[in-house]
Amino acid sequence: MRTKLSLVLSLLLAAAMTAAAAVPDMALDHAGTLYRLTSNGTQLILSVRTPGGDPPELVPVPQTAGYPASALSVSLDRPDHTVVIAWQEDLGSGLSRVMVATYHEGTWFGPISVSQTGAGSVSSINPVLLVHRYTLHDADGNPYQQPFILLAWWAAPGSPDGGYAMYASMRLNEGGVPNLSDLHPQELHSSVPYGLSCSLLDQAATFAHPKLVVDPQTGNPQLLFADLDQCLLTVIDLHPDTGDHDGEPSATAQRKRNVIVFGMRKQIFVTPTLPFDHAELAIGHNLSVVMYWDTDGAVDYVTMDDQKTSDVSRIPLGDGLSHEQAVQLIDRLAGAQ
Numbered sequence: 001m002r003t004k005l006s007l008v009l010s011l012l013l014a015a016a017m018t019a020a021a022a023v024p025d026m027a028l029d030h031a032g033t034l035y036r037l038t039s040n041g042t043q044l045i046l047s048v049r050t051p052g053g054d055p056p057e058l059v060p061v062p063q064t065a066g067y068p069a070s071a072l073s074v075s076l077d078r079p080d081h082t083v084v085i086a087w088q089e090d091l092g093s094g095l096s097r098v099m100v101a102t103y104h105e106g107t108w109f110g111p112i113s114v115s116q117t118g119a120g121s122v123s124s125i126n127p128v129l130l131v132h133r134y135t136l137h138d139a140d141g142n143p144y145q146q147p148f149i150l151l152a153w154w155a156a157p158g159s160p161d162g163g164y165a166m167y168a169s170m171r172l173n174e175g176g177v178p179n180l181s182d183l184h185p186q187e188l189h190s191s192v193p194y195g196l197s198c199s200l201l202d203q204a205a206t207f208a209h210p211k212l213v214v215d216p217q218t219g220n221p222q223l224l225f226a227d228l229d230q231c232l233l234t235v236i237d238l239h240p241d242t243g244d245h246d247g248e249p250s251a252t253a254q255r256k257r258n259v260i261v262f263g264m265r266k267q268i269f270v271t272p273t274l275p276f277d278h279a280e281l282a283i284g285h286n287l288s289v290v291m292y293w294d295t296d297g298a299v300d301y302v303t304m305d306d307q308k309t310s311d312v313s314r315i316p317l318g319d320g321l322s323h324e325q326a327v328q329l330i331d332r333l334a335g336a337q
Contacts, residue, residue, distance in 0.1 A: 024074070029076055035074050044069055044072070046058075069089055070088045083102065087099055114183060122155050123156065134147075152168075162200075164189065167188055188225045198230060200270060206278065215237070231271075235289065241259045274302065275295075290330055315329065
């Protein structure tokens with residue numbers, strides 16, 4: 001027992017030397033300015049706190065009064081000093097939509113809805129946001145940096161099958177203006193050509209949360225989503241189209257080079273008997289997944305990949321180890337080789 005506790009404390013010391021787990025409603029730029037998206041009860045507010053600044057500057061987000069907002073996210077294109085925010089806007093009658101806006105040097109763009117809002121639209125919830133710079137090449141092969149807004153959310157949560165994940169991306173042009181012509185939301189489903197006699201519908205509250213993270217090994221973002229009706233988690237590597245477009249008109253070839261495509265895909269079967277109420281997911285090394293949940297006085301977790309699911313492991317709390325520290329350990333474990 002003493003050896004196990006010593007190992008946990010050693011891992012904790014190592015984890016303390018790394019950044020804490022990402023907080024979706026705030027982001028920090030290289031100069032130390034902290035951006036945080038909050039609600040004052042009537043509208044959204046972007047709080048901008050410069051190093052040593054007290055109090056922060058409070059910038060109202062336009063056209064956000066009157067609708068309840070949740071699932072707040074902030075991400076930065078740091079070189080261009082652009083703040084990108086996303087949130088879930090509740091319209092009443094069980095209908096929600098996903099909104100996005102940008103803030104660049106005192107000027108707002110948006111908000112815009114990135115989910116369907118017209119006739120026949122479905123509710124969209126739990127958006128996640130990531131701004132990521134890719135290295136692309138022009139028609140002459142010269143490299144340049146292009147920021148993209150990457151988005152994922154959950155659609156039709158009230159449907160009989162529990163809904164499905166959605167994905168969209170847009171180039172972020174200079175001055176913080178998204179390229180709206182890129183916006184073509186896609187439904188996400190597993191690539192398994194046959195259905196499994198399994199369902200995670202009873203755990204929809206846990207699995208209706210897509211995730212976007214950057215893989216520290218490849219530098220590419222990864223997208224995690226669930227198929228409730230097949231008990232599957234899918235992890236996809238996102239990278240620019242680098243195909244050979246020789247012989248195509250230059251405008252067509254360049255447009256294809258500006259598209260983020262799905263790379264390596266891993267399918268992970270989820271054992272539906274595990275206690276997944278209020279569980280959290282983390283994408284790990286080699287597109288594995290770590291899932292953890294609270295128990296009485298401890299945090300339990302399993303690691304899953306396309307080969308197998310581990311036995312349930314437990315980190316006891318107490319003796320100086322808090323819940324937040326245990327979660328940091330598990331997040332660190334997810335990225336370990």
